[in-house]
Amino acid sequence: MVSISFPFLVCFFSFHLHAIAQPRNSNISLGSSLTPTGTSAWLSPSGLYGFGFYSQGNGYGVGVFLAAVPQRTVVWTANRDDSPVPSTSSLVLTTDGRLILRSPQGQDESIVPDSSQKIEAAAMRDTGNFVLFNSDHDIIWESFKYPTTTILPGQVLSAGKELFSSVSETDQSRGIFRLKMQTDGNLVQYPVDTPDTAPYSYYASGTDGRGDNVTLNLDDDGHLYLLNSTGSNIKDLTPGGHETNRTLYLMKIDPDGILRLYSYGLNQNGNRSIIWSPTNNKCVPKGLCGLNGYCVNQDEDVDCICLPGFAPVMEGNFTAGCERNFSSESCKNDNGRIRYIIQAAVNTVWENTGYSELSVRSREECEAACSQDCNCDAAMFKDGKCNKQKLPLRYGRRNLDDSNVALIKVGISSSSDESRKHGDVPKDPQRDILIIGLSLIGFAIIVLVISGALMLKVLALKF
Structure with missing residues (x-):
């Protein structure tokens, strides 16, 4: 030790x-x-x-x-x-x-x-x-048998056991991500409250089927690895061999959902360094931005952006997601105050929950297909495929290498209806120009009539 x-x-x-x-x-x-x-x-x-x-x-x-x-x-x-x-x-x-x-x-x-x-x-x-x-x-x-967020040197994450992230660095309540040592031998990360199936995972060790009762282990030199029931090493996650003098290593699932192996210097400064992580992309964890929001990398940080027509449920709380900033009305109601347009979130990827997939020739054709379908809240357009979906959308993130375009049906109030709501007469620039022109012509005619009458009166006095 x-x-x-x-x-x-x-x-x-x-x-x-x-x-x-x-x-x-x-x-x-x-x-x-x-x-x-x-x-x-x-x-x-x-x-x-x-x-x-x-x-x-x-x-x-x-x-x-x-x-x-x-x-x-x-x-x-x-x-x-x-x-x-x-x-x-x-x-x-x-x-x-x-x-x-x-x-x-x-x-x-x-x-x-x-x-x-x-x-x-x-x-x-x-x-x-x-x-x-x-x-x-x-x-x-x-406590070693009941881990929460962290594995320490000499501690084991046994088959069937899980780590759960915390809400934040200062709030140790259970967060929204989990790491599971599955009984099939695979070490996998998921969002909470999801099945243990591939569509929901965002990291996996790829060791399923490699042995029974596989465990995750950490040595005091930073060696992180998987052992099967016979004690055979089936995968090294890190090579180990790091400095052990006045240095401590621990692995945890952080509040942002990413696994990290840390070293701590046992000195007055207590310096902390990241030794290993399976990804440097902070947008990889699914669900970081909540419903109807997507994650965008910004230098070393991330931001969550709401879909067009949506606003944050709670400002400053990414995981709370986004909600519509307009009241939804049936698109079949022609007398409603809401009309719909399509707005796009380009290069974004989402969970596939589509209910209908069409082959289309263009993005515009996909937009029209969603606009004409009252059940369609959004459509994913990529490679000639138009995948209609209903809200909410989950696990969104921007990926500049992916050509997928999320087409979102957004409700806006018509200008005439807004005018009526406030007791105003709707504005029409062409009509206003016509009214002004006719007014000027009418004014000119009146001036001419008056001028003509005055001239006739003057001539009559002369004669």
């Missing part, structure tokens, strides 16, 4: 964490407790990891975090979808053998799944594994 200077870490922690470091190889005994504003964590013997409270939102969460760097990097979370707890909460290993979170009102919530065995002791190990023991000192529960 990584060699750490214990005195160095103790001094380091005095500035970052109100905590007690357990003596090497000692356990956390019954009756021990933590509070967010007092002793907030139980540290591993070297001080590398801590188990306890960390800041989240307007309160605190409970979990395991990398304590040997200035930023508390959370690697395991308890009850991750619960609301943040207040500063007056406490974490207690009770004298009757339960590990509970106690609210200010005295209500108790279990931190680990109920066990038929009484807890006799706990330990925060230097591996990052938080463990519970029974009276025979057998492990009855360990």
Whole structure:
């Protein structure tokens, strides 16, 4: 395991964490407790990891975090979808053998799944594994068996197990992406709430059928690989062989849905570097932009753009998606205030949910086909094919190498109807010019008549 200077870490922690470091190889005994504003964590013997409270939102969460760097990097979370707890909460290993979170009102919530065995002791190990023991000192529960976002050196993601991304770096609630070590031997990434089938995946190791009970493994030199049930290496995701002196490696599924292998320098700066990722394209994860929006790469960042005729559901929240900025009316209603036009989102790709595919000669022909079909909300035009679809559209991203054009039916209010709504007379430039011209002619005739009458009167006086 990584060699750490214990005195160095103790001094380091005095500035970052109100905590007690357990003596090497000692356990956390019954009756021990933590509070967010007092002793907030139980540290591993070297001080590398801590188990306890960390800041989240307007309160605190409970979990395991990398304590040997200035930023508390959370690697395991308890009850991750619960609301943040207040500063007056406490974490207690009770004298009757339960590990509970106690609210200010005295209500108790279990931190680990109920066990038929009484807890006799706990330990925060230097591996990052938080463990519970029974009276025979057998492990009855360990955080390594229930990973959340992260795999640490020596930890295994077993067949059938999943990692779930967090909402953000500061909110450890379950996010919208998952990594699954499938029982067929394939390591695959999907959006949440989707079947484990190829159309929904956006990364796969390509190791299906290569063995039973395949596991994902990480060594302390950054070697990330897959083993089958016989212990044979079926695929290296990274070669390993990286520096191990005062350096820690971990793999996690980030909030943006991308797998990354990180190295952390165990020094005062706690420098973090990305060692490996299966992609550099941040628009690859499906669903990053929510419904009816598509992802666009902008230098090292991404942006989400709504389809024509749509607006964000929540400003600043990509995953909330987009909604129509006009009220939908039946296209069969000729007396309605809405008329429809087709607008395009070029070089964009989407989930294929088409209900009808036509062979067409041009984009214009595809536009007409969708315009004339009241069931058609959008159509995908590519290589002479027109694929009609209904809303919502999902998993959109811009791909300049793909010629697909998304043709979106957009409703707009007719100008005459808008004028009537506001009590105005509709404007017609040609009619206005005609009215002005006729007015000038009429005015000229009147002037001529008056002038002629005056001239006749003057002549009559002379004679």
